[in-house]
Every structure is written in C-alpha cells, then in structure tokens.
Amino acid sequence: MSSTSEEFPTLSSVKDSLETLTREGSPQLIVVMDCEAPLELSTAIPLRGVAAVEFGRGSTRKISGQAICDVRLADRFMSTRHARLSVQGQRFVLEDLGSKNGTIVNGKRLPTHVLQDGDFIELGHTILIFRDNLAPCVSEEEADVAGLATFSPEFAHRRDRLKALAPSPVSVLVRGETGTGKEVMARCVHQLSGATGAFVAVNCGALPGGLLESELFGYRRGSFSGAMKDHQGLVRAAEGGTLFLDEIGDLPLPAQAALLRVLQEREVLPIGEVKPVKVDFRLISATHRDLETLVTTGDFRQDLYARISGFILDLPPLRQRREDLGLLVRAILRRVAGAGAGAARFGTDAALAMYRYDWPLNIRELEKYLEAALVLAGSGQIRASHFPDIVQKSNAERERTPSAATAVAKSLPASLPPQPLSAEDTQRKAELEALLREHRGNVTAVANAMGKARVQIRRWMKRYGLSREE
Numbered sequence: 373m374s375s376t377s378e379e380f381p382t383l384s385s386v387k388d389s390l391e392t393l394t395r396e397g398s399p400q401l402i403v404v405m406d407c408e409a410p411l412e413l414s415t416a417i418p419l420r421g422v423a424a425v426e427f428g429r430g431s432t433r434k435i436s437g438q439a440i441c442d443v444r445l446a447d448r449f450m451s452t453r454h455a456r457l458s459v460q461g462q463r464f465v466l467e468d469l470g471s472k473n474g475t476i477v478n479g480k481r482l483p484t485h486v487l488q489d490g491d492f493i494e495l496g497h498t499i500l501i502f503r504d505n506l507a508p509c510v511s512e513e514e515a516d517v518a519g520l521a522t523f524s525p526e527f528a529h530r531r532d533r534l535k536a537l538a539p540s541p542v543s544v545l546v547r548g549e550t551g552t553g554k555e556v557m558a559r560c561v562h563q564l565s566g567a568t569g570a571f572v573a574v575n576c577g578a579l580p581g582g583l584l585e586s587e588l589f590g591y592r593r594g595s596f597s598g599a600m601k602d603h604q605g606l607v608r609a610a611e612g613g614t615l616f617l618d619e620i621g622d623l624p625l626p627a628q629a630a631l632l633r634v635l636q637e638r639e640v641l642p643i644g645e646v647k648p649v650k651v652d653f654r655l656i657s658a659t660h661r662d663l664e665t666l667v668t669t670g671d672f673r674q675d676l677y678a679r680i681s682g683f684i685l686d687l688p689p690l691r692q693r694r695e696d697l698g699l700l701v702r703a704i705l706r707r708v709a710g711a712g713a714g715a716a717r718f719g720t721d722a723a724l725a726m727y728r729y730d731w732p733l734n735i736r737e738l739e740k741y742l743e744a745a746l747v748l749a750g751s752g753q754i755r756a757s758h759f760p761d762i763v764q765k766s767n768a769e770r771e772r773t774p775s776a777a778t779a780v781a782k783s784l785p786a787s788l789p790p791q792p793l794s795a796e797d798t799q800r801k802a803e804l805e806a807l808l809r810e811h812r813g814n815v816t817a818v819a820n821a822m823g824k825a826r827v828q829i830r831r832w833m834k835r836y837g838l839s840r841e842e
C-alpha cells in the first residue's frame with residue numbers, strides 16, 4: 373500500500389506479523405451511518421483475508437489496502453489513530469488506540485472486545501455493525517430506488533431474482549408483516565418492468581363489500597341506482613401497466629371468483645354490460661396473512677392462489693435487517709425532508725435507540741417516528757428523547773439488563789413470537805433434514821451438496837431448529 377500523510381505508521385511493521393482469517397464465512401464490517409452526515413451512503417468492508425483494519429479520522433471517507441485495511445472516516449469526533457481490528461486465531465478483536473472519545477460497543481466504552489455477529493460499534497459519531505456473513509455491495513443507483521438497497525444476503529438474493537423477473541408478465545405475490553414495504557417493492561417492480569401503463573394500487577381490505585366488484589371491474593351508466601355515468605373500474609385503469617392488490621387475503625370469496633375469471637380470460641365484464649372487455653396488465657399481490665392456511669380452511673380459493681403466486685417474495689421484518697438502518701434512514705430523510713435532508717444530524721444515543729428497538733410495525737413505524745423527530749429537533753440534532761417513550765423505554769431496559777450486550781449483539785428474533793415459515797423456507801428445511809440424515813450430520817458434506825458455505829448451513833440449522841442428529 374502506498375504511503376500517505378494519513379497512513380498509520382505501524383502498517384508496514386504489522387503486515388507480516390498478523391495472521392489473516394482462514395475460517396469459514398465471509399464476515400463484514402458495515403459503516404451504517406455517519407450521524408453528522410446521514411445522507412452518506414452506507415458501506416460494507418469485507419474482512420475475509422484481512423489481517424487488520426486500522427480506523428482513523430480523514431478528510432473524506434476512504435477505504436484502502438488489502439491484507440492491512442486502512443479506513444478513514446470524515447468524522448471530527450474521531451482521533452487520527454482511533455481503533456484497530458485484528459485477527460487473533462478465528463476471532464476478530466477490536467482495540468481502542470487511546471482515542472479521545474473511546475471505542476464504544478453496544479453502548480459501552482471498552483478498551484478491547486471480541487466481536488460477535490451483530491455488534492453495534494461507535495467510533496466518534498460513526499456507527500458500524502459487525503456481521504458474520506457476506507454483505508452485498510450497495511450502489512448509489514440501488515440506494516436511489518427505494519426498497520432495493522440491502523446488506524442482507526438472503527434478502528439481496530430474493531431481490532435480485534425479482535429484478536430479473538420484473539420485465540416479464542409473471543405474477544408476483546409479496547408477503548410480509550405490516551409495514552415491511554410491500555407496496556414500495558411492488559412499485560419497484562413496476563418501475564423496472566418498463567411498462568407504459570399506470571401503477572394502480574387497490575387496498576382490498578378497504579373496499580366496501582357491496583361496492584368491491586363495481587370498483588374493481590367497473591359498471592355501465594344506469595346499471596344500478598346511483599350509477600350516473602360509466603365507470604371503467606380499477607382493473608381497466610391498469611391497462612398496459614400494473615395492478616397491485618394489497619391485502620388480497622381480505623377479498624371475499626365471490627370477489628375471488630370474479631377475479632379468477634379476469635385472470636384466466638384476461639377480460640372483465642362491467643356491471644350492466646353484456647360484452648366483456650379485453651384487458652392487459654401485470655398483477656402484483658400482497659398480504660400479511662398466511663394464504664396457504666386460508667386455502668386449507670377454504671377461505672381462499674386454491675386456483676386463485678395458483679394464479680397469483682407465479683413468484684413469491686418474502687420481505688423480512690426490520691428487526692432482522694438492522695444493518696440496513698442507515699440505508700432506510702437515508703431514503704426516508706430524502707423523502708420526508710426534501711431539500712432540507714442534508715441538514716439532518718443524529719446524536720449517537722438516537723442511533724443506538726433505533727438499533728435496539730424491535731420496530732414491530734417495521735419501516736412504516738420508522739418513517740413516522742423519524743418524521744416527528746425531525747420536527748421536534750428543529751435545527752438541532754435528533755436525540756433519543758425525540759423518539760416516542762416506547763423507543764426510549766426499550767433503550768433504557770436494555771441498559772438495565774445484564775445480558776443486554778449479548779441480546780443486542782446477536783440481534784436475533786428468537787425472543788419474538790415464532791413466525792410461520794414461508795413456502796421457500798419450508799422446502800429448504802425439508803431438504804436440510806433429508807441431507808442431514810443422508811450424510812449423518814456431516815455439515816461439510818451437506819454444504820457441498822447444497823453448494824453453500826458451512827456457516828450458511830449452520831445458520832439455517834439454527835433458524836429451523838435442526839441438529840446434526842436430524
């Protein structure tokens with residue numbers, strides 16, 4: 373690595389003496405947010421093959437070097453030589469180098485710390501997260517398209533498959549908890565599809581039962597009392613574009629039958645008409661409900677489910693993608709603050725509060741709380757006190773709990789109510805069970821059979837509650 377005025381004087385001397393990581397997995401350090409400049413794009417620093425990472429203050433953000441990685445952050449609260457991350461055996465050890473403001477991990481100032489998956493690190497006013505898996509790169513282009521940017525490997529894989537399908541007419545079913553961004557993802561697909569028609573969003577749960585079919589399929593003037601003029605309906609409004617049916621699981625059975633006919637015949641019959649009208653649109657549906665269970669109970673038509681589920685995208689809840697907080701905050705600030713987004717600043721206490729809170733209502737909740745915090749902060753920093761009591765309480769409770777650091781570091785959803793497995797997860801679990809039996813619990817053999825790293829196999833085993841004895 374070439375020498376610069378900002379380079380650490382110890383780099384050349386430690387290059388030969390430090391060992392590099394050789395274990396399975398592809399760990400990353402993610403620069404999540406510069407609290408003084410939250411519009412700065414989050415960055416992933418791959419650690420495989422790295423002997424050490426040196427952190428210090430620079431005039432701009434700069435990451436250079438390979439075996440010895442020099443990370444400069446434009447953070448006036450950092451020291452020129454702030455901290456070092458080194459490989460010791462199969463562990464990453466973070467060491468403070470006598471910095472003025474210290475190195476803080478999971479809210480506690482520590483001289484040294486062995487990193488665990490999910491650790492939340494504060495260097496000055498810059499927030500980093502350590503993840504023991506491969507994080508995809510995020511480009512400015514992706515970050516500018518709301519919903520596409522992520523450091524979650526599994527979500528990135530699903531997203532990339534969806535992007536490949538976007539130009540096709542394949543129907544898409546988006547599943548996820550309330551507030552995970554199902555409509556945002558549907559709009560992304562529409563945008564990437566190149567369709568010339570409109571994006572028409574319909575909340576199936578909000579349409580009155582008696583008016584549902586007339587609103588969806590249209591009607592002819594005089595066909596019923598109050599029909600004062602012809603109405604084309606929402607399906608025909610999506611001609612040449614995308615029809616997005618949100619909360620499709622709330623459709624009553626008669627409307628399901630009518631929708632099935634539209635999808636089969638690609639035509640609608642408005643109320644009062646005798647001749648059907650041809651329609652051409654892309655269908656994207658969304659639900660937070662378990663449609664497979666509804667099919668089993670007879671509350672959702674099996675043939676309609678087959679029609680709408682050409683490709684299924686499961687959106688993870690926000691609590692399972694905390695490494696994306698910086699990307700999401702950046703996108704939300706741009707949307708709600710407009711030209712004033714560049715003036716937004718955060719206190720590190722606010723960043724820690726956002727990281728520790730479980731966000732039961734997901735991205736929608738984050739957006740509403742940020743919008744209010746911007747107003748309350750005025751021209752000053754957004755602090756934890758600008759968030760609702762429930763967020764502050766969560767932060768305080770974690771501070772009082774002896775095992776708080778471990779709980780935060782792991783960032784595991786195990787303490788939350790178990791969520792039903794998706795169809796993809798159910799299939800993967802069955803495949804894992806079969807391979808574990810076939811290879812008598814040999815994780816390496818299972819990893820080779822599935823074409824995955826051993827660390828990924830172990831992660832799936834933990835998620836699905838499987839053991840080597842399966």
